[in-house]
Amino acid sequence: MSLVTALTRVLPHRMLSSIARSAAYSQDPWLKQALIDTVVRRFGVDLAEAAQPDATAYPTFNAFFTRALKPGARTPDPDPRALLMPADGHISQLGAIEADGRIFQAKGRSFTAAQLLGDMQAARVFAGGSFATVYLSPRDYHRVHMPWTGTLRETVHVPGRLFSVGTAAVRGVSGLFARNERLVCHFDTDFGPMASVMVGALLVSGVETVWSGVEIPDYADEVVRKDWRGKGIVLERFAEMARFNYGSTVIVLLPPGAATLAPGLDAESPVKLGQALAYRRG
Structure with a gap:
């Protein structure tokens, strides 16, 4: 370490x-x-x-x-089946969510979807699905966008630590992303549930959403849930969803059968907002 x-x-x-x-x-x-x-x-x-x-x-x-980009600096993949990369940065990890809900973090380290989401029931729908963890470095554009069109159902502010999310910490701290302060955003889509998790980190712990402004800080001492059902908050594919006031990591969870991860993506792959993350099945 x-x-x-x-x-x-x-x-x-x-x-x-x-x-x-x-x-x-x-x-x-x-x-x-x-x-x-x-x-x-x-x-x-x-x-x-x-x-x-x-x-x-x-x-x-x-x-x-949190600067904006020039119009056209990022464009969505033209394939209408493509679920989009939510941010600039690089892939920390991506792959299958195990049947028991376990998500790979680094060699010898993992955490469960239930731990990440702070909710065992909400995690069940993602067992056997797929995930992508995208790390935003200080040089990157720090706004996070929608991989796919979704209707906001619920946000869950999960209290936690604020460990660094750099490579050394990811390799050295067990369950890192499920231990840091984070905002879980649950969406309903035409393929089922989708979660985008905004993970805070040491010195980079501010999270702001387009629908309610600053969410973190204040830091939480207990889980804070907000029910957005019936409020009609629909965000289109590629639309801005949230931003890090300072940067960190966003994790996207998809249910089983929804999509196939795009070929050529591996740990440490540099990525840009709007490129294909996965392809919709069916």
């Missing part, structure tokens, strides 16, 4: 994330520009594809981090 991963086991996660959040929303010209310039330089951010390509024009670091 790396030293950084070991340290995150004892660090005051929420306090550090709150401090980072204050810095991210600061309008102090020197601080926000220093943060923006550091990330652009260190991670090679391509601002040419941003709707606002001028790095000095953003009022806060968070405004830069």
Whole structure:
């Protein structure tokens, strides 16, 4: 286990994330520009594809981090059967959800859909289905979009830790994604249920949705459910769903028989929003 991963086991996660959040929303010209310039330089951010390509024009670091793209910078796969990649980044893992609901995290490590969703009953419909875990790095576009058209049924804010979700932590922390603070978004689609799970991380724990604004923080001490049935919240394929105020990981769960994962995708594959994640069956 790396030293950084070991340290995150004892660090005051929420306090550090709150401090980072204050810095991210600061309008102090020197601080926000220093943060923006550091990330652009260190991670090679391509601002040419941003709707606002001028790095000095953003009022806060968070405004830069959640920047919009130019129209046409990302387009959906033209195959109408394609379920779309929900975000830029790279594949952490993807594959089958085992019959017992187990989801592969890294060599020797896994977690269950019930643990991830915070709900054993909701997890049952995904047993034997498929999943994709997409990690967003600091250089990436940090808005998450819909893989397929869906009607929002419920959100579940599951309390937890705020471990790093970098490669070392994924390999070293058992059940990482089912331990971190997260927002589970349940949708009904024409092939059945679909879940998109927005997973927080150390220093990158803010989650905001298009239908209700900021969801995390506040951090939760117990599971918080919101019932959206009957509210008519329908999000089309490729539409923006949520964003990370700072970035992290999104996990998509699909039920058995719904779709076949797109060929050529493996752990560490770089991906772009809108490319094919899977293909609808039937």
